[in-house]
Amino acid sequence: MLRSRLIPILLLRGKSFVKTVNFKKFSYIGDPCNTVRIFNELEVDEISILDILATRNNKEPNYELISEIASEAFMPLSYGGGIKTVDQAKQIFDLGIEKIILNSEAINRPEIISEISEIYGSQAVTVSIDVKKSFFSKVQKIYTKCGTKATDLALAEWALKCESMGAGEIMLNSIDRDGTWNGYEIDLYKDLSSKLSIPLIGIGGAKNIDSAKDLIKNANCSAAGVGSMVVFQKEGRGVLINYPEPSVINAKLHNKFDED
């Protein structure tokens, strides 16, 4: 049986990992290599690293740092931030990262999705979509450039277009829930996962393993992206890199036997 994944989403800001609330209010988490080394020892399912400044500052990915991180990590790794060309994607893949994450550039120029997936396969391309409810209506609006710029794209239509262009996975972030510990916005993911035939990763609001269970069982997501709950001791407390025990994950997400 395929296990649902619990994926720490780590935000790179300059040379540090940070955690945000509603894509703002940056709290320092730690040195990227040390943090990933700890997650590696905790045998996490997968890690996603998002450089939240690269696109906004129009910078190239920090290849040196990514390479250093990858050499310590013996689990699947994905990277997003500042990727605009096939050549940049190639450089990332060559460092030992097997998935790249596109967001703003996919919206600017959707062909980038197929350009990369035709060479590296759709499993190597994740498209990340950031949404926020608009102030007056309940409609989820898509934002780019780390939640700073609103677009007119309709969510399901855009996600299906990404799928048809060759994305292997969609990552959907709720800006409203980011860093709030309020649980996932289940209806948002439920609706989209029923329309997609590729895996959907939900991100935003996880409080504990039960939030992830809710997302996977009730919104049919393939994976739960988690931030605050794996980098803080608990809500309002200090930094502590942590990850649920395999037996807890199995019991909550898989109804499966304990591992040794």
Place this chain on the structure above:
Amino acid sequence: MITIVDYEMGNPKSIMNMLSRLGIKSQLSRNLDDISQARKLILPGVGAFDAAMRNLKKFNLINSLNKKALEEKIPILGICLGMQVLTHSSEEGSEKGLGWIDAQTKKFDSSLGIKVPHMGWNYVLPKTNSPICKELNHKSRFYFVHSYYVQTNNDQNSCMKSNYSIEFDSAIQNNNIYGVQFHPEKSHKYGMQILKNFSDL
């Protein structure tokens, strides 16, 4: 020393990272002298079946690899697409595979209500008599990413089975030739055990 065949298909860097953590020396090469001197080979691979076979031809590797696999019988490990090219053919393309293991590569049927690719951690059921399965059991989990799967024609070539709507061969063997569908280099201690088992052959 393990020689990793460099035929421009996928992620050899992460395999080298894990081997180096295990203290096992490796080199990445497609130089025919390096290949002919190799004592152990890893055939990595991420991407499309036809592209992989064409690249093996383009770099003139097929004859040398056939010689190592079938005459010298050195240990060879194919990973992911590198396992699929060990079979006769794939539903993904029209090129012939290396055909070292009596098996073929088929596509997962998404009409069975599964998401394709099969992506994530899954379990294996190892056969205990294969050296590649040493120290592994039904609780061992591995990271998979693939849309096509291998089915052996002869069950004695299957060393591990996994399940994703259907049962498929997640590790295969024909004498000195091994293939694994998952990515050991991305599978924590379980993957390390596979690479260690291969290195101990």
